[in-house]
Amino acid sequence: MRRxxxxxxxxxxxxxxxxxxxxxxxxxxxxxxxxxxTLPGAERSPVQAAGEVxxxxxxxxxxxxPAEAETxxxxxxxxxxxxxxxxxxxxxxxxxxxxxDRFAVLVAAGLGINRLEDIQRWLNPDKGFDALRFGREYRExxxxxxxRNNSHRPAALIGDKFDLRALNATVTSACAAxxxxxxxxxxxxxxxxxxxxxAGGADSMINPIGLVFFALLGAAATSQDAPALVCRPFDRxxxxxxxxxxxxxxVLEEESHAKRRGVRIYGEVAGYGSSIDAxxxxxxxxxxxxxxxxxxxxxxxxxxxxxxIDYINAHGTSTKLNDTMETLAIKNxxxxxxxxxxxxxxxxxxxxxxAAAGGPEFVYTVLSVxxxxxxxxxxxxxxxxxxxxxxxxxRKVSKKVRAxxxxxxxxxxxxxxxxxxKYQGEKPWSSS
Numbered sequence: 001m002r003r004x005x006x007x008x009x010x011x012x013x014x015x016x017x018x019x020x021x022x023x024x025x026x027x028x029x030x031x032x033x034x035x036x037x038t039l040p041g042a043e044r045s046p047v048q049a050a051g052e053v054x055x056x057x058x059x060x061x062x063x064x065x066p067a068e069a070e071t072x073x074x075x076x077x078x079x080x081x082x083x084x085x086x087x088x089x090x091x092x093x094x095x096x097x098x099x100x101d102r103f104a105v106l107v108a109a110g111l112g113i114n115r116l117e118d119i120q121r122w123l124n125p126d127k128g129f130d131a132l133r134f135g136r137e138y139r140e141x142x143x144x145x146x147x148r149n150n151s152h153r154p155a156a157l158i159g160d161k162f163d164l165r166a167l168n169a170t171v172t173s174a175c176a177a178x179x180x181x182x183x184x185x186x187x188x189x190x191x192x193x194x195x196x197x198x199a200g201g202a203d204s205m206i207n208p209i210g211l212v213f214f215a216l217l218g219a220a221a222t223s224q225d226a227p228a229l230v231c232r233p234f235d236r237x238x239x240x241x242x243x244x245x246x247x248x249x250x251v252l253e254e255e256s257h258a259k260r261r262g263v264r265i266y267g268e269v270a271g272y273g274s275s276i277d278a279x280x281x282x283x284x285x286x287x288x289x290x291x292x293x294x295x296x297x298x299x300x301x302x303x304x305x306x307x308x309i310d311y312i313n314a315h316g317t318s319t320k321l322n323d324t325m326e327t328l329a330i331k332n333x334x335x336x337x338x339x340x341x342x343x344x345x346x347x348x349x350x351x352x353x354x355a356a357a358g359g360p361e362f363v364y365t366v367l368s369v370x371x372x373x374x375x376x377x378x379x380x381x382x383x384x385x386x387x388x389x390x391x392x393x394x395r396k397v398s399k400k401v402r403a404x405x406x407x408x409x410x411x412x413x414x415x416x417x418x419x420x421x422k423y424q425g426e427k428p429w430s431s432s
Contacts, residue, residue, distance in 0.1 A: 005186045005269040006423060008258050009091025009251030010363050011083035011200075014350045015051035015244055018060060018082065020090070023360070024367050027375035028396045032228035032349045034242055039208065047211045047220050049227035051244025051351025053079070068157070073143040075245065076356075080107060080154035080202035081161060083247035083359070087198060088162055091251035092263045096163060104166035104194040106185040107155035107249075108177030108201030110355040116208060118145045154202050166194045172355065174410030175315075176274070177201055178248065179358030183272030183418050185252050195257045200249035201356035214243065217282060219319055232379040233316035233345035234323050234387040241317045244351025248359025250366070267369045270304065270403060270421040273297025277413030283321055284409060288329030291315075294415035295333045295405065302419045304403060306334045309341055309419070311374050311404040313365040314391075316345025317352055322409065324386045331389070342399060344377045344392040358408035358416060365406040369420050373398050 012018070015033025016026045026033070036042075037050045053061075053075075061082045062069035068081060088094045093103070118141055124130040143149075152170040159168045167188060171181040178201025185199030205213075214220035221240035223230045231242040258265055275297065277290035284291065299306065315326055331338045346361050353360065368374050373396055380393040403421035 002190050003192060004255040005189045005252050006255050006258050007250055007266040007269065007366050007420070008253045008263045009087040009093070010266065010366065011086030011090065011249045012360050012363055013053060013061070013079045013083050013246040014360050015053060015246065016350055018057050020086070020363065024364070027346065027349055027364060028373060030376050030378045030394060030396070032378060034231055034349070034351055035227045037206065039206070045211055046215050046222040048224065049221065049230040049242050050206050051242060052206055053245055071143070072149070074112070074149040075204040076109060076112070076202045077149060077154050077157060079204065079245070079247035080109070080158060080249070083200060083202065083249040084158045084162065084198050087249040087251050091253070092261060093196065093251065094162070099195065100163045100165050102166055102195040103164040104185070104188055104197045105155050105159045105164050105168045106171065106181040106188070106197055106199040107158065108171045108181040108355045108359070109151045109154050110203040110205060111151055111172065112149045118142055158198060164198060173414040174412055175352070175354055175357050176408040176410035176414035176416040177355040177358070179362065179406060179408035179416035179418055180274055182250065182252070182358065182362055183274060183416055186269040186272055189252055189254050195254050197252045198249055199252055200247065200359035200362070202247035202359070203354045203356035204245035205354055206243055206245050210243065214241065221318065229379055231318045231348050231351060233314070233318040233348050233377050234384060234391050235380050236382040236384040238318045238320065238323065241319055242347070242351045244347070244353045246350070246353055246360065247356055248361070248363045250362060265423045266366050267420045268423045269418065271298040271300070271302025271419040273301055273417045275415045277415070279413055281412050284325045284413065286325060288325045288332060290413055290415045291326055291329035291407065291409055292332045294417040295329065295407065298405060298417040298419050302421070304419065306337050309334070309403050309405050310399065310401045311342045311368050313361050313404065313406040314343050314345050315407045315409045316347055316377065318347065323384070326407065326409070327387045327389055338389060341390065342374045342392050342397060343389050344375055346375065348378045358406065361408070362406050362418065365404045366420050369401045369404050369422050372401050374401065
């Protein structure tokens with residue numbers, strides 16, 4: 001028999017703050033964490049808005065992990081540590097108890113920072129890369145560089161820091177990565193390879209190369225509007241994604257293991273599906289083929305009908321291609337029920353966390369199931385006629401959420417969808 005998987009711990013780092021409750025209350029209030037980019041020289045950048053983690057919050061994270069702040073330095077890695085510790089504390093597993101040989105780690109992470117300094121430093125006079133000199137001097141590479149902070153570093157450090165000794169893996173499938181990490185984590189428990197998994201994602205590409213990359217792709221919003229207004233998922237005037245940074249981690253646990261420990265259960269991970277468009281690297285399939293397949297697979301895995309989903313946390317990037325594609329895919333899957341489902345985009349308030357995107361969004365999806373509240377999509381004022389679902393525009397709604405689906409779709413055509421359903425017997429905490 002397939003083992004049941006429940007969610008027992010939550011942790012986040014976003015532009016809305018470092019605590020889960022703070023994030024949730026601000027989301028429900030429609031508060032944007034997107035602000036003007038603070039990078040040196042950013043006034044000359046076409047990208048002026050981002051969901052940056054505030055300086056005070058960054059200092060607090062560094063103070064929480066002083067040794068790692070000194071030796072690691074890289075933002076993505078420290079975000080992962082903060083969110084993981086928060087989730088483990090919430091799930092009651094920071095005390096070293098339990099069979100740590102049965103506790104696993106699955107983390108999504110981006111590729112790390114390509115620093116201009118580390119490229120410029122070893123160029124020879126003809127602008128080629130001087131590999132010999134680099135070989136002699138590589139120890140001088142900046143500690144935040146990709147050369148010292150590979151994608152697996154957050155997962156490895158979480159396993160070491162918190163003594164989690166089972167499977168330790170990293171997922172780097174672009175913007176679908178965190179949802180896929182959580183889905184793979186749930187299946188690791190289902191098949192008996194672990195009793196508890198810390199899963200999610202961490203990323204930060206708010207740096208010169210990261211910003212330029214998305215601007216050159218034509219995917220980034222370059223609007224000169226007030227930063228809080230720039231991200232407009234499903235709106236006719238949407239102009240592109242707004243980058244964010246941070247992390248989202250959850251404790252997944254086998255049901256009887258959680259019940260023996262007497263911990264709070266937020267919800268049950270009911271189903272997971274993934275797919276690839278097999279279409280184009282930088283654009284989704286125009287008919288939403290991969291997204292549709294991913295959602296159908298999650299529903300089949302959960303054994304749920306389309307009429308049993310009450311909320312969808314959409315990928316909702318605020319790009320012309322994604323929002324129309326996702327709308328079409330939802331309509332193809334849910335048919336006549338599509339218009340009855342509440343849909344919202346967390347990215348309208350925290351930005352697009354890239355590889356980490358599905359982490360906080362899964363946390364918010366779990367909270368919708370747990371609290372029976374759905375946060376709004378802000379800045380949705382001029383409806384795109386091709387985006388004609390119930391997007392919970394600008395104000396939260398309170399409604400019974402029996403089961404909810406979270407979508408993540410990434411560059412390269414990667415897709416992930418995961419379903420959470422209500423766990424009976426738990427009394428929710430209030431958001432007020």
